[in-house]
Amino acid sequence: MVIGVPREIKVHEYRVGMTPAGVGELVRAGHGVLVEPGAGEGSGFSDGDYRQAGGELRDRSDLFGRAELVVKVKEPLPEEYGLLREGQALFTYLHLAPNRPLTDLLLERGVTGLAYETLDKEGALPLLAPMSEVAGRMAPLVGAFYLQRIHGGTGVLPGGVPGVSPARALILGAGVVGSGAARVALGLGMETTVMNRGVERLQRLDEIHGGRARTLVLNRELLAEELRRADLVVGALLVPGGRTPLLIDRELLGTMKRGAVLVDVSIDQGGCAETSRPTTHDDPVYEVDGVIHYTVANMPGAFPRTSTLALTNATLPYVKVLAGGVEGALRADPVLAGALNTWRGAIVHPALAEALGLPFIPFA
DSSP states (O other): OEEEEOOOOSTTOOOOSOOHHHHHHHHHTTOEEEEOTTTTGGGTOOHHHHHHTTOEEOOHHHHHHHOSEEEOSSOOOHHHHTTOOTTOEEEEOOOOTTOHHHHHHHHHHTOEEEEGGGOOBTTBOTTTHHHHHHHHHHHHHHHHHHTSGGGTSOOOOTTOBTTBOOOEEEEEOOSHHHHHHHHHHHHTTOEEEEEESSHHHHHHHHHHTTTOSEEEEOOHHHHHHHHHHOSEEEEOOOOTTSOOOOOBOHHHHTTSOTTOEEEEGGGGGTOSBTTOOOBBTTBOEEEETTEEEEOBTTGGGGSHHHHHHHHHHHHHHHHHHHHTOHHHHHHHOHHHHTTEEEETTEEOOHHHHHHHTOOBOOOO
């Protein structure tokens, strides 16, 4: 199979869909791998590294024109829509629920849309987890930065000092992002509260951190109380394939401290606050009702070396299977089929169909 690895074009997106080592494994398995020049530079991989691994350097139009399977990091941007063609398979973070234009394009072109974030293995999301870990651990760090008064924050030192209370962190969600955020927030010395709708994950966090993190079941009454106290709020919720639950409406936002920081990691799937909208690393924050919103849609792109290595570790085994024949691989492996969002002009993921109000047609 011919596999294409294009350069990412999102603002300040320095990750790449595959490392040279990954390219080498595919080439040794008998596949052709096309790499766009400069694709790996942001992650510290040169064109020479890809050549040495057996990859062929090809310009963007040639790569998309020849590749049967395109392996990316982020969803295609409008500038890339014209490059996608019928029958092509696309394996990337798609995040289609809040992106109707891209969904319509994939349906119209008959593109096989495979989303890292919906591949479910025994209740876990192994292709989303590496980036969720990076984003979760980043969230308290970027939040702490914007808590500085010079950036409009509350001016509370995250860890406090003897005799003065630390900043209060509120983490909404106890999955991979929430767990990573709790770990770093506690490490910074913040008074940390994690809220989640299910108790099981809260129990696990309690065991891991020895009770140092407060854990609460997520409901509106408790959320309203905790939002009033928080200096930093981390949105860490996820509905695989669907839209993030909208937890913080304008009324609740208005009760938060002036200078509080909201890091909405869930922005890829629409965000957990009514006032959340995607931003970029170029212009990461904005303020609504005195609350600083950090809503960068590709947070792990700020640490591309770590992120690219972790992502390839997770995705390469599935790319190898797909390279043996996409349709056969999907029919033989129900886990891999869970990544399938669009197939032959139809939506085949129920959560995506529900989020967009479009028909769901099971993969068959």
